Amino acid sequence: MQKHVVILGGGLAGLSCGYELVQRGHRVTILEREPHVGGMASSFVEDGAEYWCYDFGPHRFHSKDESLIDHVREIIGEENIVHAKRLSRIVLFNKFFDYPLNASNVVRNMPKTLLIKAFLDYFWVRLLDVFKLRHFTDRDFESWTTRRFGATLYRIFFGQYTEKAWGMPPSQISADWASQRITLLNLRDAVMKTLFRPKKGNVPRTLVTDFIYPKYGGIGELARGYARRIEAAGSRVLTDAPAIRVLRDGMNVTGIEYGRHDRQVVEGDEYVSTIPVTALAKALSPKVPQEVERAIDSLRYISIVFVYLKLNRGNVSPDNWVYLPEKHLTVHRISEFKNFSPYCSPKDKTMVCCEITCRRGDEIWRASPEQLKSIAERDLISVGLIQAGEVLDVVVKKIPYAYPVYDLEYKKHLTPIMDYVNGLGNLKTTGRQGNFRYNNMDQSVEMGRKMGIERATGARTDHERVATGKEYFG
Numbered sequence: 001m002q003k004h005v006v007i008l009g010g011g012l013a014g015l016s017c018g019y020e021l022v023q024r025g026h027r028v029t030i031l032e033r034e035p036h037v038g039g040m041a042s043s044f045v046e047d048g049a050e051y052w053c054y055d056f057g058p059h060r061f062h063s064k065d066e067s068l069i070d071h072v073r074e075i076i077g078e079e080n081i082v083h084a085k086r087l088s089r090i091v092l093f094n095k096f097f098d099y100p101l102n103a104s105n106v107v108r109n110m111p112k113t114l115l116i117k118a119f120l121d122y123f124w125v126r127l128l129d130v131f132k133l134r135h136f137t138d139r140d141f142e143s144w145t146t147r148r149f150g151a152t153l154y155r156i157f158f159g160q161y162t163e164k165a166w167g168m169p170p171s172q173i174s175a176d177w178a179s180q181r182i183t184l185l186n187l188r189d190a191v192m193k194t195l196f197r198p199k200k201g202n203v204p205r206t207l208v209t210d211f212i213y214p215k216y217g218g219i220g221e222l223a224r225g226y227a228r229r230i231e232a233a234g235s236r237v238l239t240d241a242p243a244i245r246v247l248r249d250g251m252n253v254t255g256i257e258y259g260r261h262d263r264q265v266v267e268g269d270e271y272v273s274t275i276p277v278t279a280l281a282k283a284l285s286p287k288v289p290q291e292v293e294r295a296i297d298s299l300r301y302i303s304i305v306f307v308y309l310k311l312n313r314g315n316v317s318p319d320n321w322v323y324l325p326e327k328h329l330t331v332h333r334i335s336e337f338k339n340f341s342p343y344c345s346p347k348d349k350t351m352v353c354c355e356i357t358c359r360r361g362d363e364i365w366r367a368s369p370e371q372l373k374s375i376a377e378r379d380l381i382s383v384g385l386i387q388a389g390e391v392l393d394v395v396v397k398k399i400p401y402a403y404p405v406y407d408l409e410y411k412k413h414l415t416p417i418m419d420y421v422n423g424l425g426n427l428k429t430t431g432r433q434g435n436f437r438y439n440n441m442d443q444s445v446e447m448g449r450k451m452g453i454e455r456a457t458g459a460r461t462d463h464e465r466v467a468t469g470k471e472y473f474g
């Protein structure tokens with residue numbers, strides 16, 4: 001029997017879920033708040049006198065699963081695929097350091113007194129740990145990383161960047177973040193990986209040397225490919241259609257009220273939500289109990305302002321992205337779309353996306369494009385990446401729910417919300433936002449597809465286990 005499934009959110013998780021359902025003869029209605037599909041993996045195209053395309057920061061698609069890569073190639077369209085080289089580095093002391101850390105590169109570039117201090121600190125912390133002279137708790141980001149890299153390397157490469165990107169001390173961030181984020185086990189592991197590359201088939205995400213990317217249109221081509229196929233199958237992908245109220249009778253969802261001015265209600269046989277789980281719980285009508293409401297208000301997100309600078313020069317660097325951890329700089333990372341596909345910018349010009357993390361409503365979030373341009377231009381000049389007078393134009397975009405904040409208390413707040421939402425009989429949550437997780441695009445696609453197959457066939461797919469391991473989240 002054909003089902004009608006209403007899906008909240010038109011990012012990769014929602015769209016890939018819808019795609020698998022329509023492939024199996026079911027009908028979906030996807031409600032997307034923004035005027036475009038793609039969520040965080042959206043892209044924007046300017047096709048006037050000059051062609052420019054750009055994403056929300058850098059988006060590299062990696063997966064060890066060859067069949068998933070083939071699926072993505074098919075959705076984007078084989079004729080629109082390029083192979084890009086993977087390179088990301090850290091700028092410190094006006095020098096480029098490889099990321100993930102490469103021991104010989106660290107030895108070459110680091111000021112020598114600091115290098116000696118880093119090694120002494122490392123051996124000291126290992127001694128304390130191995131002979132159990134100090135009790136390490138692995139409770140927070142700072143203690144987890146210091147234990148494995150020593151105090152100096154922690155501060156230079158991990159601590160200052162994390163504090164800047166999160167806007168909070170690393171001692172207040174859960175160690176879950178470090179264990180998922182840092183692929184290297186410790187300094188010894190960095191040395192071993194410099195000397196011996198892992199065997200083929202066992203290469204971690206961070207050491208993959210190339211990746212696929214759309215030739216034209218940016219990463220949003222994947223989402224647009226899904227949307228086209230869903231619509232071609234007779235289902236609906238509604239943009240500019242925010243879900244406002246999730247109507248329910250007890251723990252059964254009866255419909256979704258959506259729209260900006262002209263509100264409508266859509267009813268389904270089942271519902272899948274990929275919107276932030278906090279937004280979903282807030283939208284439930286009647287409201288959730290007070291203790292769940294309090295938990296919702298305690299979970300936090302980091303927002304990002306993207307400042308895109310169009311530059312009058314062919315290239316800034318060969319990197320996909322460059323981290324700028326130093327505290328005196330406001331920008332924390334830049335990316336250059338030409339290094340994903342050479343067709344993203346005019347030949348003699350380039351575009352750099354400068355990311356600045358913030359909290360929704362703060363000074364950075366409210367800053368004008370002119371103010372943001374001055375900040376980004378000043379930072380890039382100060383580290384020698386561009387020169388004065390090269391900026392031609394600026395574009396600004398923002399994401400409110402970019403990173404879930406894994407503070408020391410997040411699990412305490414997340415658990416009652418997830419328990420409550422999971423109690424809804426005919427609504428399931430998935431995707432990065434639906435799970436308050438740090439997954440990548442491949443994981444959102446995998447979650448969405450598994451969820452779609454499960455809704456379509458009733459067979460268990462273990463969608464909830466995707467991105468729960470100790471894996472790298474880029």
Ligand SMILES: Cc1cc2nc3c(=O)[nH]c(=O)nc-3n(C[C@H](O)[C@H](O)[C@H](O)COP(=O)(O)OP(=O)(O)OC[C@H]3O[C@@H](n4cnc5c(N)ncnc54)[C@H](O)[C@@H]3O)c2cc1C
Nearest residue numbers: 009011012013033039040057059060243431432439440441
């Ligand atoms: C700066 C940055 C860089 C990244 N780089 C990489 C990378 O290099 N490689 C990689 O694999 N991954 C990367 N990621 C992660 C990747 O973007 C995400 O994992 C993926 O796009 C998440 O897809 P999703 O569908 O799960 O969530 P989302 O994309 O967040 O989709 C949720 C959707 O719900 C919509 N929505 C929200 N509220 C409502 C509402 N009330 N009603 C209707 N719709 C609503 C949103 O607009 C959005 O479209 C990066 C992320 C960021 C922020």
